[in-house]
Amino acid sequence: MNDKAMNPADAPLYPIREVSRLTGVNSVTLRAWERRYGLIRPQRTPKGHRLYARDDIARIERILQWLGRGVPVSQVRDLIDQPETATPAPDTESGDWDSQRQQLIAAVEALDLSRLEALFNQSLALYPVNVALAELWHPALAQLEEAWGDKLGAGLQRSLLEAFLRTRVGTRLYHANHVARGPRLLVSRLPEETHQLGSLLLALAASHEGYRVVLLDDAPPLNELSLAVDRLHIAAVVLVSAQAERSELMRRQLPRLAEQLAIPVCLAGPVTRIRAADLENSGLETLGEDPVQSASRLGPLLSH
Template identity: 60%
Template sequence: MSEQAPHTGDTPLYPIREVSRITGVNSVTLRAWERRYGLIKPQRTPKGHRLYAREDIARVEQILQWLNRGVPVSQVRELLDRPTPMEPQPPDTSDWSSQRTQLMTAVAALDQHRLDMLFSQSLSLYPVSVCIAELWQPVIQALEEGWGERLGDTLQRRFLEAFLRTRIGTRLLHANRVVQGPALLISAMPEDPGSLWVLLVALAASDKGFEVQLFDAPLPFSELPLAVEHLHAGALLLASGQAEKSDLVRRQLPRLAEQLDVPLALCGPVARIRASELTGSQVEVLGDDLGQAMVRLKALLPQGSATSR
């Protein structure tokens, strides 16, 4: 690895928690990038605590740029160490392809140990938004396209839902303790056969700094205004992996939006499929790119109501 620019001694040094706050990369991931891939090289205090210079923070931001373009973390070091900027080549997607295959195989085999390893490994090495876009969302889409009435399909779905409900629920619990601002109420829609999409949406929203209140089973539309009021939600976000009924989308959703004092937003495949039917309504259609959906949602809320970690 080529040497990073030396620290001059007259510029500030930052502890890992501050670097995490500045860059949005959690401490576990920063340590993994250092230990496993040699991507960054912080200084150490006499007690062994990491200290990062501005040059290190700039390097972390460069790493994020490459990861967000789909480059596997194992290939980033070579790109960072090039002496002169070069026209980027199309990223090698074999790493993500392999992880997707492993993930689908683990679900088919009901292999919880393997599933847990893949979940923890991906989130320790990559930003949550990249994990969702490159791994979890494509896998869930592929699984849902393949699941039908075959023996074992429902078992696979419920197995994956139970796994993600536990893992994502734990992340939400810890994240909600440090988030400032109003809650985001997330609920599944009536025709979605499971909670996979709404769980992914909750993970994406938490990553963007929202305090997430999640209902992964549908609530009656008549009770959603009451839920918003009692949970002091700053917005209501509905998600579904299905098209949902036309009458529900065209009539009931706009009517619900009119009853609320906070924004009503829609995301997931339903938002892509039904977007044209909600033109001119008060329903904010966010699409099925969950990273972009969260950016659009934050723009709807008062500034400072949700801050990225």
């Protein structure tokens, strides 16, 4: 079937910017899917600009469905080109996600910044941010956290990775905040959390959901948060930690803060599991440990 038969002359065609808005897939990723994997084949204007038909948009949505089920992009074409009734459920464990995670871990352990840069750029070019976080970055960082412990060189590996991600995520937040129209979030760590990896991933996930993210490097004094909320027009505060944190903070100071502020005060990271009993009826909103799920749970809290 030729392109004209698939896309009649009177069928609407959409430029890449509009397709990105409709599907949530950025233009860099759409071009990568086309060039590297042949997943989509838009028409071209005489000047070479891409134009997408409704069938292309439906195909992009099917691609997103497979990616959301954990299928690596390299396997998606074979799946979407099969009739739906004949498409088997994918064995995602046989895909290349594990290989990508091991490559990422190896790059961190080898302190290989060039490889780390390539893996970061590749993952966010080929996949929507939430998929890259859920399938690659969050599980790889969890494996690294388990392996680090008191291992020689672990401190240097963690510091290098944090510095790398702080720069890359910060750049993405800067540009995303200029075009986002969602509520503004303040994301920071709690006092006893000495590392920033958790808050960086959550900030990136929240930005993908359309929020404008103010990311603080250090835990702010609790008595200054009300000032930050007022001056920065914050719609929700998200505090991240992988530590148990002090009992006084968890049982008294944070619940008191939640009472004082007229916006949701949310906790994310392993602290929500560690302190689950203390957080019941505390007035604090718990988002969980997974950054993508945490970001998605903000929606209902901010829609009231």
